[in-house]
Amino acid sequence: DALILEGATNIVVDIALRGALKGKNPYIIWDAGRRRNASLTPLRVLAQRPLLRVWRDAAAIMAYSTLAKDYFVDQGIDPKKIFVCQNTLSVVDFDQEIASVGADRINAIRDEYAPNGPLILYVGAIESRKRVEDLVRSFALVKKTNPEVSLLVIGGGDDLKRVKDVASELSCDGITFTGPIINGVIAYFMACDLFVLPSEGGLSLNQAMICSKPVIASSADGTELDLIEPGKNGFLFSEGDVDQLAEQIRDAIMEPSRLAAMGKRSREIIDERANEALFAQNLIRCISYVKGMENSNG
DSSP: OOEEEEOSSOHHHHHHHHHHHTTSSOEEEEEOOOOTTOOOOHHHHHHHHHHHHHHHHSSEEEESSHHHHHHHHHTTOOGGGEEEOOOOOOHHHHHHHHHHSOHHHHHHHHHHHOSSSOEEEEESOOOGGGTHHHHHHHHHHHHHHOTTOEEEEEOOOTTHHHHHHHHHHTTOOSEEEEEOOOTTTHHHHHHOSEEEEOSSOOHHHHHHHHTTOOEEESSSSSTHHHHOOBTTTEEEOOTTOHHHHHHHHHHHTSOHHHHHHHHHHHHHHHHHHSSHHHHHHHHHHHHHHHHHHHHHTO
């Protein structure tokens, strides 16, 4: 009865389908809008006008976040047909995996990577757009005043070698690059004290928060503004501001009790407003709206 089109990575397909579907099948766009501070690529400049027609002709829009909803409203889209369906994960599935991770495994990770102090974690692709170099440079500043802290970087990508070279040039010990880890990565989230997302991304914040960890992020995919309550479960910093990120890391790791309290609030936020049950409720609201519009049109 209706199609859901994923807008973030299917721009050309969505523009083509809009013409084929107009006046026939209603369609719903599920999209993140525009990331904060994101530059317009040449493709996006060319696509912006036809994309606006795609959004206007959509029966409804499922926005990744409140920020995405605001973006679509700014583009002149009727707010009544925009529903926030936050990109999320299955908390139930993650809780089952968390329950399977024993204390011995968590302690082994800490003994290997952070035997004497806090463990900071990054999990994700290592590409230039992810700005992992910024995290490495910030960590080097933190290390000068907090020599016991450690950084674990999990992931692979075409920027990995360059970021490793930056770490070597800074002569900063305490950084470990593991390469990609897929199976069992949840144990590393459980073992860390703080998760940092220096730039683009999104669902890794959910992973860390499901595991009751405090988080620091800049401009991710828009969901960061819904997920992070500054000073309560983490911090938001200006993308590219290495000094600000370093200061926030220092602030977060100042007291173990504060880390624990912030992590507890992270999990509360997931349970309150960022889980699969709430996603399903909002999806049903969106589809019901579309069906109602169809019925009213005859």
